[in-house]
Amino acid sequence: MIHQKTRVLVSDLREHLGKTVSVSGWASALRRQRTMQFVLVRDHTGTVQVTNRRAGDELERTIEGLTPESAVRVVGRVTANPVVGLGGLEIVPAAVEIAGRAETPLPIDERTGLEQRLDWRHLDVRRRPAARLLFAVQTTAEQGMREFAYGEGCTEMHTPKLMGTASESGAEVFELGYFGRSAYLAQSPQFFKQMAIAAGVDRVFEVGPVFRAEPSFTARHATEFTGVDVELAWIDDVEDVMAFEERMLAHALAEVAGRHGPAVKEHFGVEVTVPAVPFPRITMEEALGVLRARGWDPAGEKTDLDPEGERRLGAYVKELTGHEFVFVTHYPASVRPFYHMRSDGRPDLTLSFDLLWKGLEITTGAQREHRHPVLLRQAAEKGLRPEPIRHYLDSFRYGCPPHGGFGLGLGRVLMTLLALDSLREATFLFRGPNRLTP
Secondary structure (H helix, E strand, O other): OOOOOOEOOHHHHHHHOOOEEEEEEEEEEEEEOOOEEEEEEEEOOEEEEEEEEOOOOHHHHHHHOOOOOOEEEEEEEEEEOOOOOHHHEEEEEEEEEEEEOOOOOOOOOOOOOHHHHHHOHHHHHHHOHHHHHHHHHHHHHHHHHHHHHHHOOOEEOOOOOEEOOOOOOOOOOOEEEEOOEEEEEOOOOHHHHHHHHHOOOOEEEEEEEEEOOOOOOOOOOOOEEEEEEEEEEOOOOHHHHHHHHHHHHHHHHHHHHHHHHHHHHHHHOOOOOOOOOOOOEEEHHHHHHHHHHOOOOOOOOOOOOOHHHHHHHHHHHHHHHOOOEEEEEOOEHHHOOOOEOEEOOEEEEEOEEEEEEOOEEEEEEEEEOOOHHHHHHHHHHOOOOOHHHHHHHHOOOOOOOOEEEEEEEHHHHHHHHOOOOOHHHHOOOOOEOOEOOO
16 A cells, blocks of 8 residues: 555646655546556546556556556655646656556446446546536535525524424325324424524524425436525515515525635536626516517416427517526415415415516525414415424414515526436436436
């Protein structure tokens, strides 16, 4: 085994020109000539060429035994070579260790389709700089949202993902055995966020897993995804919630643009732009009118937007305002949960919204109904019995402030930000109706 110096990342090699360093990574490409051996070694920051003149020694035999994607440690001198790309540097090795030899041939290559790449996701991410960049962007976006939430006085909570009853109904929930009885995976931290508000935690923030037992096979659905959830107490109206979210997203996207803008442009061909606030708003009633006037839903029967309607509305708002985001507000009570507050004078409408980005829904939010008698009545209207949700309803019996919040899908944000074709690519290990491995 190599007695290595402190590891140096490929991106930092120029600072060590003329010195002996230790580099660790994967043998991404091998080229063997009669007198020379060349190995491209890749770590998570870049790629460097290792150049060895054959001498019939142990070093030559070790390099000859390398296979593509083997994990290697290399100790050698950093030298300048303008003929070499990759920054004009190369390493002349003194020792090479095969830390983990890769089998050959590899199960995927550059021509492999998405589903097979997902079967070998660790290799897929390792071999593609764009895939690794995605998770760097995810980290920055999530950090930006957290920073904003902390700055706005939010407390980060971690709510249960196991529930004794389905959150709203028996639909779209995963049931599992729990010590002789049934439990359910949480569709949302919604009820628990509101309990925290009732507990006197004025502003709540959570990033965590969400489970939906939807038999949906679209490019935008998953059975498990990461949700970013916020709940705000003592709001004046739902506008306070939308204002919070648009500022949070603008802050997060500014962080992404600052740290990764050029790399995103290089690998995804996308310009990361920081949206102006406020975002445009349009009521559902107005949106339906605009879309019907443009030929969508000719029968005039829809009360909600399907994916095609969302795309058309996003394009209309972009054409009209130049903005990629739009809040669609005041959804009919018939398509919203019982805990959404109804509009004064229009009990058929809720004080709720969806946020569309480039025609894709990334968020659902609302002002919540905080008055216990009204909640009971609205639950009954939806055919819900109070007993299964008694603990939730009890949160409102002894005083609860006006509040509202939203849930945002982190994967959908990444999918839209990086112009990906599928949510599958915006997730490390995707979960859908037909995929439970790896």
